[in-house]
Amino acid sequence: MARVKVVTDSTSDLPPALVKEWDITVVPLLIHFGSETYVDRVNLSEEQFFARLTAGPVLPTTSPPSVKAFQDVYARLSQTTDAILSVHISSKLSATYAAAVAAREALTNRCRVVIVDSTLTSMALGFMALNAAKSAAAGESLDDIAEQVRGMIPQTHILFFVDTLDYLQKGGRIGKAQALMSNMLNVKPLLRLEDGEIQPVERLRTRAKALERLYEFVADFPKIEELAILYSTTPNEANTLAKRIDPVFPRPRIQLLPYGPVLGVHVGPGAMAVVVYEGEEL
Amino acid sequence: MTDKSPPAQSIRVCDGRTLRQVFQASTVWLEKHVALVNSLNVYPVPDGDTGTNMFLTAQAAGKELNGSADNSASGVVKALAHGALMGARGNSGVIFSQILRGMARSLDAKETMTAADLALALEEGAATAYKGVIKPVEGTILTVVRESAAAATSAAKEHDDLRYVLEQVVSAARESVARTPTLLAVLREAGVVDAGGQGLFVLFEGALRFLHGEALEAAPELAVAAGIGAPAGGYGYDVQFVIQGQSLNVEAIRAQIAAMGESTLVVGDDTAVKVHVHVPEPGPVLDYGASLGHLSKVTVEDMQAQYQQIYHAAPALVLPQPVPVPMPTGNIAIVAVASGEGLSRVLQSLGASRIIPGGQTMNPATEDILQAIEDVTADQVIVLPNNKNIVLAAQQTRELTKKQVAIVPTHTMPQGVAALLAFNYGASLEDNYQAMERAIAHVQTGEVTTAVRTTHVNGLQVQAGAVIGLLNGVLTATGVSTEAVVYSLLEQMAAQEGEIISLYYGQSVTPSQAEALQQQVKQRYHRQEVELVDGGQPHYSFIISVE
Numbered sequence: 001m002a003r004v005k006v007v008t009d010s011t012s013d014l015p016p017a018l019v020k021e022w023d024i025t026v027v028p029l030l031i032h033f034g035s036e037t038y039v040d041r042v043n044l045s046e047e048q049f050f051a052r053l054t055a056g057p058v059l060p061t062t063s064p065p066s067v068k069a070f071q072d073v074y075a076r077l078s079q080t081t082d083a084i085l086s087v088h089i090s091s092k093l094s095a096t097y098a099a100a101v102a103a104r105e106a107l108t109n110r111c112r113v114v115i116v117d118s119t120l121t122s123m124a125l126g127f128m129a130l131n132a133a134k135s136a137a138a139g140e141s142l143d144d145i146a147e148q149v150r151g152m153i154p155q156t157h158i159l160f161f162v163d164t165l166d167y168l169q170k171g172g173r174i175g176k177a178q179a180l181m182s183n184m185l186n187v188k189p190l191l192r193l194e195d196g197e198i199q200p201v202e203r204l205r206t207r208a209k210a211l212e213r214l215y216e217f218v219a220d221f222p223k224i225e226e227l228a229i230l231y232s233t234t235p236n237e238a239n240t241l242a243k244r245i246d247p248v249f250p251r252p253r254i255q256l257l258p259y260g261p262v263l264g265v266h267v268g269p270g271a272m273a274v275v276v277y278e279g280e281e282l
Numbered sequence: 283m284t285d286k287s288p289p290a291q292s293i294r295v296c297d298g299r300t301l302r303q304v305f306q307a308s309t310v311w312l313e314k315h316v317a318l319v320n321s322l323n324v325y326p327v328p329d330g331d332t333g334t335n336m337f338l339t340a341q342a343a344g345k346e347l348n349g350s351a352d353n354s355a356s357g358v359v360k361a362l363a364h365g366a367l368m369g370a371r372g373n374s375g376v377i378f379s380q381i382l383r384g385m386a387r388s389l390d391a392k393e394t395m396t397a398a399d400l401a402l403a404l405e406e407g408a409a410t411a412y413k414g415v416i417k418p419v420e421g422t423i424l425t426v427v428r429e430s431a432a433a434a435t436s437a438a439k440e441h442d443d444l445r446y447v448l449e450q451v452v453s454a455a456r457e458s459v460a461r462t463p464t465l466l467a468v469l470r471e472a473g474v475v476d477a478g479g480q481g482l483f484v485l486f487e488g489a490l491r492f493l494h495g496e497a498l499e500a501a502p503e504l505a506v507a508a509g510i511g512a513p514a515g516g517y518g519y520d521v522q523f524v525i526q527g528q529s530l531n532v533e534a535i536r537a538q539i540a541a542m543g544e545s546t547l548v549v550g551d552d553t554a555v556k557v558h559v560h561v562p563e564p565g566p567v568l569d570y571g572a573s574l575g576h577l578s579k580v581t582v583e584d585m586q587a588q589y590q591q592i593y594h595a596a597p598a599l600v601l602p603q604p605v606p607v608p609m610p611t612g613n614i615a616i617v618a619v620a621s622g623e624g625l626s627r628v629l630q631s632l633g634a635s636r637i638i639p640g641g642q643t644m645n646p647a648t649e650d651i652l653q654a655i656e657d658v659t660a661d662q663v664i665v666l667p668n669n670k671n672i673v674l675a676a677q678q679t680r681e682l683t684k685k686q687v688a689i690v691p692t693h694t695m696p697q698g699v700a701a702l703l704a705f706n707y708g709a710s711l712e713d714n715y716q717a718m719e720r721a722i723a724h725v726q727t728g729e730v731t732t733a734v735r736t737t738h739v740n741g742l743q744v745q746a747g748a749v750i751g752l753l754n755g756v757l758t759a760t761g762v763s764t765e766a767v768v769y770s771l772l773e774q775m776a777a778q779e780g781e782i783i784s785l786y787y788g789q790s791v792t793p794s795q796a797e798a799l800q801q802q803v804k805q806r807y808h809r810q811e812v813e814l815v816d817g818g819q820p821h822y823s824f825i826i827s828v829e
Contacts, residue, residue, distance in 0.1 A: 182630040184784065186813055187703065202630075203703040205829045206781040 003174055004136040004145055005077045008129035009065065010040040011262050013230060015255070019260050022133035027073055029096065029262045030063045040262050049261035050232055050269050051211055059170060062265045064096040070103030078111035083142035085269040087149055089121040090196035095221040119178050119196035122259055123228035124156045155278040158193045159201070159217045160230070161210040163270030171266040173198060182274050200214075206250045211241055214274045219248050225279030233269045234244045241272070253265035292443035293493065293697045295394040298353035304489045305347070305362060309340040312481060313490025319484065322477035324468045325757045326733040326744055326757050328821045332477035333670075334647055335372030337804035338774075339379060342369020342487065342647065345358075349579040352590050355395040359386040359403075367651040367678060374478035376674040377411050381482075384410030397447045402437035404451070415674070423478030429458040430486065438689055445493045449722040455483040455801035472739045506726070519564045520583040525555045525563030527575020531682070535574065558653075614711055615660035619646060619668050622819035625695055625786065632702035634666070645671055648678040654682055662686045662711045664718070668698040670755060692796070693755060694727035695786065695817070696827030727754055728826035730764060750821075764823055765799060771826055772803070780828040783810050786817030787824055799824075 008014070010028040018132065019026055038044035040062075047224045053060065055141045070086075075122040077084055086104075097117050104113045118125045128149050164186070166175040188210045190201040190231040217229065227249045231238035235258075241256050252264045259273065296304070303600025312319075317613040318331025331347075332472030350357060363386040381404075389405035392399060394400050405587040408431040433454030434592040434775075437447040462476040463469040463584075501774055525535070528550050537590035544563035555574075560610045562569050564582045579763055617636040636654040640646035651672075655663045663685050667676045680687045688711055692698045693786050704721035706800060729752045736746045744750055744760050759770040768785075777783055783803060787796035793816065800814040 055445070184628045184815060185699065185810065202706065205700075205703060208781060 002083070003139065004085055004132075004142050004253045005081045006129055006133040006136055007077070007084060007100075008125060009088050010260060011089045011094070012126040012129055013097070013122045013228075013257055013260050013263070014126040014129060015257060018130060022130060022137065023072055024129055024133050025077065025097075025098075027069055029065055029094070031062065031265060032058050033060045033080060033259050034058050038261070045260055046232065046258045046260055050117075053264060054233070054269055057195050058145055060261075060265045062094075062262050063097050063170070064094050067099045067102045067106070070100050071106050073105055074107050074111070074113055077198070078107065078109050082111045084111060084112075085116070085130050085136070085142060085145050085149065085151060087116040087118050087125065087132060087173050089090075089125060090119045090193065091117045092119075092196035093121060093202040103135055109245060114142055116146060116149050117163045117196070118149075119153055120156060120158060120193050122230055122263060122273060123255060123257065124158050124193070124277070126228070126255075127156060127226045127275065127277045128152050151280065152277065155281060157212060157217075157276045157278075159190065159275055160192070160267070160271055160273035161188050161190045161204070161214070163167055163188065163206075163207075164268060167266055168198065168267035170185065173266050175199070208235070211237060211272070214241060214272065215244050218274055218276060219244050221276055221278060223279055224276055226255070226275075226277040227253065228257060228273075228275040230259040230271075230273040232235065232258055232264060232271060237272065241274075285445050290440075291445075293428070293445050294344050295396055296354060296355065296400075296444055297394045297489045298355050301358045301395065302347055302494075303354055304492050305340075305358075306344060307492035308485040308488035309337070309344050311483045311491060312337050312340055315481075315484045319477050319481045321735070322474045322480055324472045324474060325486045325739065325752065326737050326750065327731050327735050331645065331671075332372060332374045332697045333481060335375040336378055336478070336481040338647070339375035341494055341563075343379075343382065350684065353758045354393045355709075356386070356389045356392045358768055359389050360751050362386070367682070368652070369645065370675050370678055373647040373674045374423055375645075376482060376678055377414065377427075377478065377484075379678070380411045380414040380597065381407035384408070395444075397438040397442045397444045397551045400432035400444060401431070404434045404751070407431065408566070410517075421462040421469060422476050425462065425465060426455055426458040426476070426479035426482050429503065430482070445490070448493060452483070452486045455479075455486050459483050468739070470514045471721055472737050473524070474549045477658070483728075484642075494769075512572055518578040519562070520558075520560055521564045521567055521581070522556075523568065523580040524560045524578045525571050526553065526578060528553065530555050530574060534541050537566065537774070538570060542570065548756070552701055556816055567797045611658050613656035614662045614664060614707065614714065615707065616664045616666065616702065617654040617658060618666040618671055618702070619651070620695070622789065622817050624816040624818035628786075628815060628817070629666075629698060629702060632699065633705060633707075634702060635660075639673070645669070645675065648675045648682070651676050655679055655687060663688075664711070664714060665689045666698045666701055668692045668695050684803075688712075690715060690718040690722065692722055694725070695730070695825050696727045696784070696817070697722040697725045700725045716748075723726065726775045726828050728752070728768075728824075728828075729755075729822050730767050730771070730773055730824040730826070733760070765802060768799065768803070768824060769806070772807070772828070775826070775828040777807055777828045779808060780810060782813055782829045783807060784813045784815060784823055784827045784829075786815045786819065786826075788801040788817055788819045788822050790820075793822050 007025045009153055010026055028042050031038045031040055074084060086100050088097045088100055098117045118128055132145050132149050135148060140250050187203045187205060188207060190210055190213055191202055192201050229242055238256055241242050242251050242256055306741050316333035316337050320331055340659045343362040343366035346361045350361040363382040366382045370376045370379040385403040385409035388403040389395060390401060411424055412426055419468060420426050430451045431452045432445050437450035459475050459479045462479050492498060520755040532555055538559055539559050543559040557571060559567060615635045616633060618629045618634040619638045619640055620629050630636060634660050638646045638650055640652045651665060665675045665676045673691045673694060676689045690701050692701050700721045701718040704717045731750060733744045733746055733750045737744050741824055742760050747769045748760050748762050750757055751771045753771055753774050758769050758774055759769045774822055796814055798814050804812045
């Protein structure tokens with residue numbers, strides 16, 4: 001029996017080295033600046049994107065991969081395998097999952113594709129894809145891997161803050177976090193992903209307090225299996241946070257990564273996140 | 283010590299009718315001294331309004347008498363106590379209402395009042411006032427009422443003449459007021475006596491003057507600016523009445539009245555219920571009331587006419603337009619006191635569902651705060667007084683409503699903002715209260731205004747007309763220019779260690795002046811974000827916070 005192949009999307013923020021090492025296929029989302037279209041992290045890097053986002057007057061938008069893009073990926077992979085695990089960004093935040101499901105319908109050969117709605121994104125999704133790929137490399141079955149990935153959902157958490165809620169609002173992803181809006185004062189909203197949606201946690205006035213909350217959130221877990229810190233324009237803050245977390249979770253094991261352009265469109269520059277995977281439920 | 287009155291003229295008992303006149307005389311006498319009492323503020327800030335607050339509280343107490351036919355001593359003082367409780371403004375007003383409340387309890391069921399009764403009533407009034415304050419401070423109205431009561435007690439043992447007892451009370455109150463600076467350092471340094479204590483002394487003195495037969499004429503009513511607002515749903519009739527009956531169900535009446543109109547206030551017990559409601563037509567609500575019992579104190583006013591009259595009379599009072607705020611429909615509502623359109627909008631944008639106008643211009647009465655609490659649909663309400671002098675009046679509402687009410691003791695607008703930011707609609711009332719209390723503990727507030735008189739305070743020589751700065755309510759800076767005082771406050775607030783400097787500019791400052799100052803502050807504090815907000819507050823050119 002052939003090895004299970006793992007597919008995810010570019011919102012997973014997985015670093016290229018890991019993608020290559022574990023043979024993961026990443027389907028890119030698209031970014032549009034007016035009439036110009038870019039393929040996430042293929043012909044638009046984080047650096048290029050944030051430079052353009054903060055400089056330009058044009059507010060970018062995003063779109064999910066086409067059904068065709070998924071069809072092509074599944075068709076290509078099905079030449080060497082008969083089992084694909086495809087795990088994606090929360091279906092409440094993006095139509096990526098829907099595109100994957102539609103693509104599977106069109107698949108004509110006997111290859112099985114299990115598509116999982118992670119209900120999360122960024123490295124929370126990344127850790128799921130990574131674990132799935134490791135299990136696949138160990139020769140585990142598609143059903144076992146799918147069960148493991150679904151089991152990770154309640155054990156994986158994202159807490160983040162944004163510099164301003166403007167981007168979430170303009171991108172239509174604000175959801176219940178609307179309650180944290182203030183059009184009069186500058187606030188740093190602390191948010192989390194829960195049930196696939198962005199949920200409000202707290203309004204803070206300063207980045208210092210927001211960073212403190214990220215630290216406290218991490219320090220409160222009795223057990224952490226994987227940890228990531230996501231940043232964009234503030235690598236120094238991310239480094240400082242990693243140093244602070246070191247006694248709780250060793251710094252060399254922390255994935256310190258920039259979040260990608262697609263998330264950048266929706267959270268704007270200057271946001272920061274911590275992603276915690278607690279490990280399997282005891 | 284004073285000349286003793288001949289026995290023929292001594293007053294051994296006082297009935298309710300006389301008590302009414304005595305109280306009215308006291309109120310008129312206080313009104314004549316409002317400006318004097320106001321001038322006794324420790325800081326020369328333009329919003330020292332102890333005299334106004336006490337007078338308005340006394341006036342509200344007196345109005346309650348108009349609607350009560352009970353002429354027993356007990357009945358009169360009870361009505362006064364209830365009126366004062368609802369109308370209490372400012373800390374001194376609240377304490378005054380508590381004194382009356384204690385007196386009413388002591389005089390319970392008494393047809394008339396003797397000298398001994400008066401002494402006991404004052405003792406009970408003093409005790410009640412002390413209990414109503416979390417941390418009683420000596421050298422205030424509390425000391426004055428306690429020492430006055432002690433004088434009444436010893437005088438009543440010597441003599442059964444009420445006039446003699448009251449003479450002793452007045453002289454003890456005068457001396458007690460004079461001693462307040464020896465008990466309270468801030469008074470000593472500012473060279474003033476305690477304003478609330480002085481107000482109480484004036485009330486006693488007015489009573490004594492009446493007993494001495496000195497005529498006092500009533501002055502026209504002082505206009506009350508707070509609490510005037512156009513109803514959200516347009517104009518109609520402002521209807522008030524009292525239902526008297528048996529086994530009245532306050533809850534059921536409140537629910538029914540609320541369904542019939544807006545801005546509903548229904549308070550009372552099983553024998554008497556006070557209703558205040560805004561309705562499109564007065565008929566149905568009056569019919570409903572009459573079906574439950576006997577109606578009294580019925581007033582019906584056309585709000586359109588009323589509003590226009592008030593609005594045109596006081597053009598400065600422009601009410602904030604409600605900002606549509608997408609607040610989640612939790613079961614906790616927040617009501618906040620604010621003066622200034624901009625500050626009201628800031629608080630609304632952060633989730634306050636009701637703004638009670640007032641604060642630095644006019645302290646809202648307990649009744650105004652109660653009204654806001656009853657108006658919101660939630661059963662749990664958090665109140666943010668946003669002014670040190672409103673905290674007690676807000677706390678009084680807790681026993682007047684069936685709703686669960688938590689008062690977060692915010693003393694300044696930036697504290698109110700911090701409290702709102704800490705609100706978590708997913709958490710319980712208790713948890714929110716604690717989170718808000720924690721949040722306000724670290725807030726530093728700077729306030730810039732103009733000195734209304736020359737004084738010496740906190741080691742600073744302050745000239746009338748000079749710009750002064752208060753840090754967390756304490757006068758710590760003075761200078762010739764607003765800029766200099768703002769810089770001094772920012773330095774004291776360690777602004778260089780903060781991240782965000784917020785400048786709320788008042789109604790006396792133009793947007794271009796405010797922007798110019800923002801630019802200057804930015805140059806000094808280039809690592810900080812300098813946020814400028816149109817607060818529109820009266821009296822204070824700038825309110826500053828550093829976070």
